[in-house]
Amino acid sequence: MVEEAAPQKQGSAARARSGRALTPVPLRDVQMPAVARLSTGIGELDRVLGGGLVPGSLVLLAGEPGIGKSTITASAMGNLVAAGTSVLYVSGEESVAQVRLRAERLGPDALSVPAIAETNLDAVVATIEAERPDVCVVDSVQTLSASELSGAPGSVGQVREVAGRMMGLAKRLGIAVVLVGHVTKEGAIAGPRVLEHLVDCVLQFEGERERTYRTLRALKNRFGSTNDVGVFEMADNGLVEVQDASARFVAEATRGPGSVVICAMEGSRPLLVEAQALVARTELVPPRRVSNGVDRNRLALILAVLARHAGVRVGSCDVFVSIAGGVRVDEPGADLGIALAVASAARGVPLRGGAGPLAAFGEVGLTGELRHVPHPDRRLAEAGKFGLEPVLAPGPGLTLADALERALEPAPAGADDLSVAA
Ligand SMILES: Nc1ncnc2c1ncn2[C@@H]1O[C@H](COP(=O)(O)OP(=O)(O)OP(=O)(O)O)[C@@H](O)[C@H]1O
Ligand SMILES: [Mg+2]
Numbered sequence: 512m513v514e515e516a517a518p519q520k521q522g523s524a525a526r527a528r529s530g531r532a533l534t535p536v537p538l539r540d541v542q543m544p545a546v547a548r549l550s551t552g553i554g555e556l557d558r559v560l561g562g563g564l565v566p567g568s569l570v571l572l573a574g575e576p577g578i579g580k581s582t583i584t585a586s587a588m589g590n591l592v593a594a595g596t597s598v599l600y601v602s603g604e605e606s607v608a609q610v611r612l613r614a615e616r617l618g619p620d621a622l623s624v625p626a627i628a629e630t631n632l633d634a635v636v637a638t639i640e641a642e643r644p645d646v647c648v649v650d651s652v653q654t655l656s657a658s659e660l661s662g663a664p665g666s667v668g669q670v671r672e673v674a675g676r677m678m679g680l681a682k683r684l685g686i687a688v689v690l691v692g693h694v695t696k697e698g699a700i701a702g703p704r705v706l707e708h709l710v711d712c713v714l715q716f717e718g719e720r721e722r723t724y725r726t727l728r729a730l731k732n733r734f735g736s737t738n739d740v741g742v743f744e745m746a747d748n749g750l751v752e753v754q755d756a757s758a759r760f761v762a763e764a765t766r767g768p769g770s771v772v773i774c775a776m777e778g779s780r781p782l783l784v785e786a787q788a789l790v791a792r793t794e795l796v797p798p799r800r801v802s803n804g805v806d807r808n809r810l811a812l813i814l815a816v817l818a819r820h821a822g823v824r825v826g827s828c829d830v831f832v833s834i835a836g837g838v839r840v841d842e843p844g845a846d847l848g849i850a851l852a853v854a855s856a857a858r859g860v861p862l863r864g865g866a867g868p869l870a871a872f873g874e875v876g877l878t879g880e881l882r883h884v885p886h887p888d889r890r891l892a893e894a895g896k897f898g899l900e901p902v903l904a905p906g907p908g909l910t911l912a913d914a915l916e917r918a919l920e921p922a923p924a925g926a927d928d929l930s931v932a933a
Pocket of ligand 1: 574575576577578579580581582583604616693745746747748
């Protein structure tokens with residue numbers, strides 16, 4: 512049951528029905544105001560937004576608690592103020608003193624952001640109408656509440672009402688509104704999930720709190736592609752853009768048994784990440800299958816194909832797979848890399864790279880074949896940029912078993928090979 516505000520009474524039934532016919536206009540004759548996008552001064556954020564904030568648009572920035580939502584919005588607002596844009600920061604979670612504390616970390620620009628701490632929706636709307644900022648941040652949408660609804664802040668009815676009022680305001684006054692929303696443990700954006708259809712753009716901030724890398728991606732964008740991903744690093748002075756994420760990940764790659772570099776695609780952008788696997792004998796039945804940054808079901812599938820078609824049987828071993836740096840790769844192109852990492856870990860031998868670690872991409876099919884994935888040229892180019900050669904990729908007739916044979920160093924005599932464990 513969702514509580515909703517009672518609709519305002521129409522004057523009379525007759526007036527409600529007296530709609531007047533409108534004149535449709537061919538789209539080319541529609542007057543289009545020249546809207547310049549507002550740059551947030553954070554390159555990666557602008558890119559994910561599709562080139563900056565669009566005036567009059569509603570952006571939902573969702574992420575788990577503590578991931579850095581307030582930090583990135585505060586920096587962006589600081590940059591906007593410095594560029595002469597008027598902004599307003601509405602904090603429903605923290606007092607203005609706490610907001611200031613964060614801003615001090617972020618630098619002088621962030622300190623010039625005008626802020627209010629308020630949870631009453633009417634008061635917030637009145638302030639925005641009086642101030643008429645170009646950009647307004649509401650941190651967070653779950654903390655504001657409309658007095659005409661009795662539900663607790665954060666309930667579906669309240670969240671919807673808050674977003675609905677904000678949208679009306681955004682469109683009417685041409686304000687770009689950024690709503691910050693929390694994501695629950697289950698991954699659904701608590702409450703704000705119900706907003707996805709309403710807002711123009713949904714940005715998801717991901718990453719693990721303990722790790723330094725955070726990724727920002729657009730789940731929906733009415734003004735840009737949803738393919739772009741921004742990579743950030745949490746530092747003392749806020750979130751720092753990681754422009755050459757691949758360089759970091761490649762430099763950190765270990766080259767030991769169980770390590771491989773995956774040429775992954777983050778949307779339209781190639782990204783090199785290191786996948787690591789650990790295979791260890793266990794008494795546990797069933798053995799453990801732990802994955803970090805990789806889908807568990809995908810890992811199960813790859814293990815099954817390895818066992819059935821490539822002679823790598825790890826049935827009595829625990830298998831851990833992790834993408835270094837806390838990045839998540841959710842695309843089939845990562846399959847081959849994961850398979851190689853597991854096989855290398857199971858055999859206890861490193862992969863045959865060139866001057867650097869071995870790089871790989873390709874989808875593993877259920878019959879043990881390697882399948883092509885989109886953008887092989889971009890993936891190869893990215894690997895080439897960092898001197899990774901050779902790159903193992905799907906080719907005509909190449910199977911997973913062939914790929915393993917090519918990539919794995921022969922095991923030295925007396926090596927503890929776990930790949931034949933029943
Ligand atoms: N001095 C510091 N140096 C480095 N990182 C810091 C520092 N202070 C805070 N952080 C990081 O900032 C994160 C909190 O950022 P922020 O408050 O923007 O998150 P949030 O997503 O808004 O959280 P919430 O959901 O609680 O509102 C912390 O998890 C911590 O990792
Ligand atoms: Mg916050």
